[in-house]
Structure formats: C-alpha cells, structure tokens
Amino acid sequence: xxxxxxxxxxxxxxxxxxxxxxxxxxxxxxxxxxxxxxxxxxxxxxxxxxxxxxxxxxxxxxxxxxxxxxxxxxxxxxxxxxxxxxxxxxxxxxxxxxxxxxxxxxxxxxxxxxxxxxxxxxxxxxxxxxxxxxxxxxxxxxxxxxxxxxxxxxxxxxxxxxxxxxxxxxxxxxxxxxxxxxxxxxxxxxxxxxxxxxxxxxxxxxxxxxxxxxxxxxxxxxxxxxxxxxxxxxxxxxxxxxxxxxxxxxxxxxxxxxxxxxxxxxxxxxxxxxxxxxxxxxxxxxxxxxxxxxxxxxxxxxxxxxxxxxxxxxxxxxxxxxxxxxxxxxxxxxxxxx
Numbered sequence: 001x002x003x004x005x006x007x008x009x010x011x012x013x014x015x016x017x018x019x020x021x022x023x024x025x026x027x028x029x030x031x032x033x034x035x036x037x038x039x040x041x042x043x044x045x046x047x048x049x050x051x052x053x054x055x056x057x058x059x060x061x062x063x064x065x066x067x068x069x070x071x072x073x074x075x076x077x078x079x080x081x082x083x084x085x086x087x088x089x090x091x092x093x094x095x096x097x098x099x100x101x102x103x104x105x106x107x108x109x110x111x112x113x114x115x116x117x118x119x120x121x122x123x124x125x126x127x128x129x130x131x132x133x134x135x136x137x138x139x140x141x142x143x144x145x146x147x148x149x150x151x152x153x154x155x156x157x158x159x160x161x162x163x164x165x166x167x168x169x170x171x172x173x174x175x176x177x178x179x180x181x182x183x184x185x186x187x188x189x190x191x192x193x194x195x196x197x198x199x200x201x202x203x204x205x206x207x208x209x210x211x212x213x214x215x216x217x218x219x220x221x222x223x224x225x226x227x228x229x230x231x232x233x234x235x236x237x238x239x240x241x242x243x244x245x246x247x248x249x250x251x252x253x254x255x256x257x258x259x260x261x262x263x264x265x266x267x268x269x270x271x272x273x274x275x276x277x278x279x280x281x282x283x284x285x286x287x288x289x290x291x292x293x294x295x296x297x298x299x300x301x302x303x304x305x306x307x308x309x310x311x312x313x314x315x316x317x318x319x320x321x322x323x324x325x326x327x328x329x330x331x332x333x334x335x336x337x338x
Contacts, residue, residue: 020088021049022223023073023107023191028082030068043068043247045323046082050191053221055214057228057238057255061270065247066227067112070195073225074109075099086191105135108184112196114176118168124152124179125164131186151182155212174205178212185216195227206230210237231274235259243267246304249323253330263332265309303335311336 030043043065050056058066071077073084075091075098084091091103099107111117118127128148131137138144145164152160155178168176177197184192194213198206210233216222228234234241234255241258243251243266251264262268302317303309309316315335323333 020085022052022054022087023050023225024083024085024088025049025073026083026085028069028072028084029080030072030077031080041247043072046244046247046249047323048242048249048252050223050225052190052223053217054240055217055224055226055238056240056242057226057234058242058244059228059231059234059270060244062229064244066229066244067195068247069244070109070193070225070227073191074107074193075103076109101135105187106190108187108189108192110177110180110184110192110194110197112199114173114180114200115168117180118176120168122167123164124166124168124171127179127183128152128164128186131183135187137187147186151186152179154185154216155179155182157182174201174209177201177209181209181212181216185220188220189222191223191225193225193227196229197226198233199228199230206233207236213237231259231271243270248304248333249331250305250333251331252323253326257330263326263330263337264334265311265336266305269308269310 026047028043028046029041031039031041033039046065046069048056058069060066068077072079075095078097079092082092086103086106091099094100095103118124125145125148128151129138129144132144132147133139138147148164149160152158152163157163157175157178163171163175163179168179171179180197192213197213198209201209213224214237217224226234226238238255241251241253241255242249243258243264245266251258251262251267258267259271262271302319303312303321306312306316313335319335321333321335323331324337326332326337
C-alpha cells in the first residue's frame with residue numbers, strides 16, 4: 001500500500017508478475033500536413049502503460065496534446081509513428097489504417113461534450129441498442145430491452161424504462177454523460193478513454209460522476225485513460241499521473257507523488273496556477289490567472305519549455321532533454337536531473 005492507503009499501481013504489479021499491461025503505448029507521434037509540404041508535429045515520443053483496473057490521468061494545458069493522444073488510442077486518428085499494444089498485441093501492425101470491430105469493442109471512449117455526443121433525434125434506448133446489436137450483445141427484443149434497462153440502472157438512471165423513452169434534450173448534462181458511460185459499458189470494454197468527461201458539468205456533479213466511474217472500475221476491472229486539466233479530479237480519481245507539455249510527457253509518477261512533490265518546472269507552475277494548490281506549494285500567485293504564462297511553446301532543437309522556464313540554462317536551449325528515471329515509478333524530462 002502507498003502512504004495514501006491506496007494499492008500499488010496495477011501496471012507495476014502486472015510488470016512484476018511478467019504480465020503484459022492492458023495498454024502499452026511506445027514512441028507515439030502525430031504530425032499534420034500543412035501547405036507547401038510543411039508538417040506540424042503535435043505529439044512526439046509519447047510512451048506509457050495502463051494496467052487492468054488502473055486509472056492513468058493525462059494532464060496539461062489546452063493545446064498540449066492530451067485530446068490528440070486520446071483520439072489516437074481510440075483509433076479515431078492514425079498515428080504517424082509509434083506502437084499501440086493492447087494486451088501485448090501490436091494493433092497498428094495488423095490494423096494500420098482502421099480499427100477492427102474487436103478493437104473498438106475492447107476500447108471505448110467517453111467524449112467531453114454530452115450535448116454533442118448523443119444524437120438529439122433519437123431516444124436513449126436507441127443510443128444503447130445500437131452498440132448492443134452491432135457487437136452481438138443482444139438479439140431478441142426482450143433481451144435487448146432488459147440489457148438497456150440494466151445499463152441505465154448501472155449508471156444510476158432510474159426508473160430505467162422512463163429514461164429509455166426520453167430524448168437527450170429531456171436530460172440534464174450530468175444525466176447525458178451517464179448515458180454516454182452506459183453506452184461505453186454496453187460492449188464490456190477492457191479500456192475506457194475518457195476525454196475531459198466532467199469538464200462541462202457543474203462542480204457539484206463532478207464528484208458524483210467520478211465516484212460512478214470508480215465503482216465501475218472496481219466492479220469490472222476496467223482501465224481508464226483519463227484526460228483532464230483538473231488537477232483536483234486527477235488526484236481524486238487517478239492512480240498515476242502523466243504531465244504533458246507541447247506534445248511530450250515531461251513528468252510521470254503516482255498521482256500523490258507528482259502533485260505533492262513536482263519535479264519538472266512546468267509541473268510546478270501548473271500546480272501553482274491552481275488557487276487551492278498555491279498555498280501548499282508556497283509559490284506566489286501572479287495576478288491575472290497564475291504563474292503559467294499563456295504563451296505558445298517554442299518548438300525547436302532545445303527544450304520546448306525553455307522560454308517559459310524559471311530555471312532555464314543555456315543547455316536547455318541547445319539540447320532537448322530525454323525522459324529519464326528520477327526514482328522508482330517516477331520519470332522526468334528535464335536537464336535539472338542529470
């Protein structure tokens with residue numbers, strides 16, 4: 001057990017037992033072609049694992065590459081470089097352009113906007129029946145109705161028959177997001193990619209949704225890749241934390257370890273920009289939104305954070321740092337740690 005009383009990471013335990021992680025991403029990269037033959041690299045050398053029943057949170061500012069990573073794992077974008085292994089199988093080698101139905105069954109996604117992720121002209125029953133039929137989870141009408149009702153009950157929408165008859169506009173934002181979770185659960189996935197699932201909800205509803213997702217994780221041993229900019233949600237829900245800046249993972253470790261003792265200067269500035277975390281770190285808050293300046297990263301041969309870093313050295317502008325071990329379970333991409 002950790003100091004916080006939580007069990008050790010599922011990925012670490014799996015590695016100790018020689019078991020392949022549920023999801024293993026290696027050197028993932030994504031570039032988009034611009035005009036005149038130019039390319040824009042938005043993701044570079046991203047590597048991480050997610051174990052069965054583990055929550056790994058990917059945090060960072062808007063534009064850091066979090067959602068691009070989510071779309072690559074969900075196979076809604078095609079990677080430019082790297083590997084995606086699911087239960088040890090290199091899925092890009094066998095499915096280089098499009099994901100198979102089997103992959104989509106194992107990896108489901110919860111989108112950020114519950115207003116846009118459900119078709120307003122269809123009932124809730126329709127949204128849940130489609131994946132059940134597509135993946136052969138139900139055939140007879142009675143079986144289909146029973147499974148739809150069971151899914152709605154699982155996510156706390158009762159009476160289920162009443163909610164099944166409604167349309168999305170007749171539900172609140174929190175209820176719509178629960179339907180999105182039910183839809184993801186309908187095919188019994190092994191991994192759920194949750195892209196900012198609570199960001200469009202009232203603060204009072206966020207903890208309820210996170211508790212629901214945690215209960216589902218415990219009951220079904222589902223792994224989560226949890227994309228968020230909310231450090232409070234990451235600490236509450238995630239076992240491990242990946243901090244992303246300018247398309248690279250700059251720090252990784254157990255959530256409490258990273259948030260209580262951040263190593264990378266960007267992680268420190270990110271935490272200090274959150275009012276509730278400022279006092280704990282002893283960092284002064286700048287007027288106008290914290291110490292993290294809202295400037296675009298400069299991508300070049302050196303560290304992309306160099307122009308914003310309070311600890312910048314000459315070496316930082318000339319040589320990009322590698323991701324290196326800091327302590328057991330901790331890595332950091334910074335020249336401050338040779």
